[in-house]
Amino acid sequence: MKRNFTMTAFVILLAAAPIIGGWGSPAQAQTQSGAPSAVTLRSNVQIERIERDAQGVAKTILLAPKDVAVVPGDVVVFTLFVHNSSAQPAVGFKASNPMPAAVRFESVAEDWAEVSVDNGVHWGKLADLKVQTKGVAGTPDVERAATTQDVTHVRWVFADAIAPGAKRNISYRGAVK
Template sequence: MRFPIGLCTAVAALTAAPAFGAGLTVTNTVFAQQRSTAPDGTTRIALTPATRVTPGDRVVYQLAYRNGGAQPIEGLTLNNPLPDALAYRGPAQGSPAPEVSVDGKTYGPLATLKVRGADGAWHAARPEDVTHVRWRIANALPAGAAGKVAFEAVLK
């Protein structure tokens, strides 16, 4: 079964303190991972725009942000909920690791999070338990500056 990528596109919620104003733009792009074997036998991964994905396909969500305003933006946070159809796999290559959440309220490294199992006991969270990812942009984003963050997921 194939799904149009629009069915599983995550939406970035943005916060900044103080308000980020009209100058901030964020573009969320979804890429499919295409694996191929190189002549030397190694596996190469290429990213192509995802137009349709099937269960088991790996995708990369990239959030590109830019300050088009005249003032720096302080305290920028990019928070991205994962659609139910996706399972988080980790930060994308070259991207800083996001903080993750299993409930949309508490964030941290995956190894520090717990979930309540069917048996009622608390268990270590797994990548499949992640419901949100967020990045806190530590430094002020100067006027005209841009950046990118990304994570990998798989379609369930």
């Protein structure tokens, strides 16, 4: 029997400074009826840094936020670890993350992921989304193309079933404001 799943992952909300990160507690997915499922998410937050070795060769490293002084402009990598511990495939699984207020969206690793610029009301590719801005002093409202600064949420809708016992990683990047 195939089941449909939906999930909202909660990542650590990043405050201005210092940023505190690390492993989130496992989150339980729910079926559309609201019953618990065997699909879980764990989240990890890391700070990306570029270091140079003695020969000047650049190397990208990922560090726990607690291990570095996080400053505006730092790249933050959010990774969600998805695990289906059931004996049944998870069909229609969705995971979504709000963008922390202190972080501006940069990119998502999976080309099939979607974003929202209106707090999860509408979803799509960033290039296809529009933002309505209020006109100034009686001028009409203006619609413009959405940018990375407008992204409020990231969502993954798994087109294929997550096999029993399968583990997957999904991720997105942002920059500290």
